Ligand code: HEM
């Protein structure tokens with residue numbers, strides 16, 4: 001190949017300008033796309049929710065408010081543990097970091113398990129996707145959120161695995177931070193859904 | 201160097217099929233869109249044949265019965281927009297040129313890029329597969345309005361509808377991943393010195409296209425998902441009988457659908473601006489003005505969607521605000537077009553093939569843009585909605601963008617992609633035939649539409665009031681068949697020039713932007729050991745006091761110049 005003229009300063013290698021980490025920007029954009037996706041779902045739901053039709057329709061079960069409230073707290077708590085996990089990592093306190101990360105995963109898992117158990121109960125009470133629009137929306141909104149939690153949990157287990165192998169350090173936190181951004185999105189979305197679907 | 205050695209070691213499969221090289225992925229998109237365009241073109245021929253010669257079997261196919269007609273118009277639209285327009289106008293140039301024009305070695309996420317191609321490919325396969333399932337392909341129009349699209353009880357199509365919805369989902373995911381990649385690449389991987397005000401218009405407009413897509417598609421993915429649920433799991437989101445709301449789909453669809461038309465227009469505009477600068481040897485007039493106009497057009501494009509729904513049962517009070525935003529949005533585009541005209545003024549214009557295609561794009565697109573303003577006015581649209589006038593309008597916008605714009609880009613950058621030039625005489629012939637027959641095909645449809653002829657009718661001879669249009673329709677069909685046939689000139693030119701065209705050097709047009717510093721075709725990794733360092737803007741042509749009328753954006757790499 002023909003030789004580029006060299007000797008024109010420090011141009012070899014990647015540009016040294018300070019720019020954002022590609023992966024970080026990628027996750028931010030991904031979350032924006034997700035937000036647009038959920039806004040579509042949520043506004044569709046709101047359109048029905050505030051139509052004159054009674055909601056939930058007669059004959060359809062009420063939603064398990066108490067259990068799900070407690071479950072909401074569990075998910076929020078997992079957000080908190082993940083929030084707290086980064087500082088010890090940056091302070092090279094690997095033990096505390098791993099502990100908090102594990103707690104996050106366990107809490108996330110409990111959330112999913114409780115959600116699943118509640119659905120099984122609701123299905124028995126006749127709340128199915130095709131029984132009514134109510135059922136359709138319930139499983140769409142809550143179910144798609146659960147799929148996202150599962151996705152987040154898989155990412156989290158991957159990070160956790162690397163954490164137990166001591167692959168992260170005070171200098172190398174990117175993987176943890178990316179996973180954390182996504183987890184915050186999933187956790188932050190839930191109270192909105194909870195409010196719209198269960199509370200009002 | 202190491203990157204070179206790496207390239208030679210690649211096997212056929214990793215080089216041509218599971219390649220992560222942005223240039224190969226660009227070419228894959230180009231090939232896929234060419235194949236799909238042949239398919240979509242053949243469908244166009246069948247549609248036009250049936251409209252002009254109702255109930256006469258079409259050569260090479262047979263009788264286009266009404267049910268087949270409906271399926272064919274549906275798939276024609278879907279294929280042309282999502283499997284020709286998107287890959288040809290957005291994915292192919294974004295992949296091929298964004299890294300080259302900003303001085304990067306590849307995309308930020310090469311594997312994601314590969315996934316994006318294979319998703320589109322899978323979508324195309326699903327769509328084609330829908331011909332072979334029981335009930336045949338979906339036949340409710342490319343806009344897929346429920347309840348027709350939501351339950352097989354109405355259209356008799358179950359698997360076809362599901363495949364169509366899945367294919368759309370694949371296309372949406374593919375373009376979202378692609379867009380994410382283009383944005384991250386352009387923001388984080390620019391060469392040193394490539395500041396935001398030195399980014400060429402091609403890159404800016406490809407990004408504008410990506411952003412517009414990215415922000416509008418989410419709600420439709422949700423809608424697509426809900427429609428799949430309706431079809432497969434018996435929910436009734438869009439079925440009035442189950443308490444659902446069909447208009448909800450229309451909102452979700454057009455909230456995406458209108459921005460999508462700009463997604464398919466911006467790349468043509470950006471590439472056109474770069475071609476214009478090269479062939480007028482002048483800086484673009486109003487670089488910043490154009491960019492800010494584009495920003496306002498993007499913002500406005502999110503609040504005009506209901507102009508597709510004036511007759512859908514939308515609250516009439518809403519018609520006025522949506523008319524106003526729709527007509528407002530033509531202001532930024534008018535500004536951009538005036539900037540282009542001002543760029544032409546006093547230029548030393550070289551009427552080479554890419555430039556002529558670009559001018560063809562402007563001339564024809566203008567008709568499409570102007571007729572859009574009529575349609576945007578609710579009172580006019582009440583009469584024109586659902587007629588061939590709308591068909592003519594959007595073909596005068598989409599065909600110029602995708603084909604005139606896309607071809608101008610292919611003619612312009614072919615030397616960079618394959619190291620050889622396309623044959624100029626064949627290029628001119630291709631342009632002349634395309635221009636004449638395109639106008640011959642769609643101009644009569646304005647007339648027919650104003651006369652009141654409704655679109656999506658298989659057999660116009662059935663309606664006495666349409667008999668008066670028979671000759672117009674026959675004329676349009678003859679032109680359409682000629683238009684499709686003319687494209688063989690292009691395919692022939694491609695095959696011929698790829699192997700026998702005159703060798704092009706690195707920079708056959710003495711152009712400033714970075715891609716012209718790389719070898720033609722650029723090697724794996726694009727640049728040698730040294731990345732370009734950008735020291736000037738993209739449009740510094742004909743600078744007073746300089747001996748040459750051009751000035752490469754990076755001075756640390758010597759590009760050889762081949763005149764002519
Ligand atoms: C100033 C610019 C534009 C305005 C004001 C405008 C306005 C409109 C309006 C009001 C309609 C609805 C007509 C009806 O269904 O009754 C329409 C349809 C359409 N326009 Fe435009 N438009 C503009 C530019 C474009 C561009 C740039 C494109 C594509 C590149 C485009 C593509 C389409 C398509 C595909 C449809 C019809 C979809 C369908 O019903 O199947 N338009 N336009």
Ligand SMILES: [Cu+2]
Nearest residue numbers: 457458507508
């Ligand atoms: Cu529109």
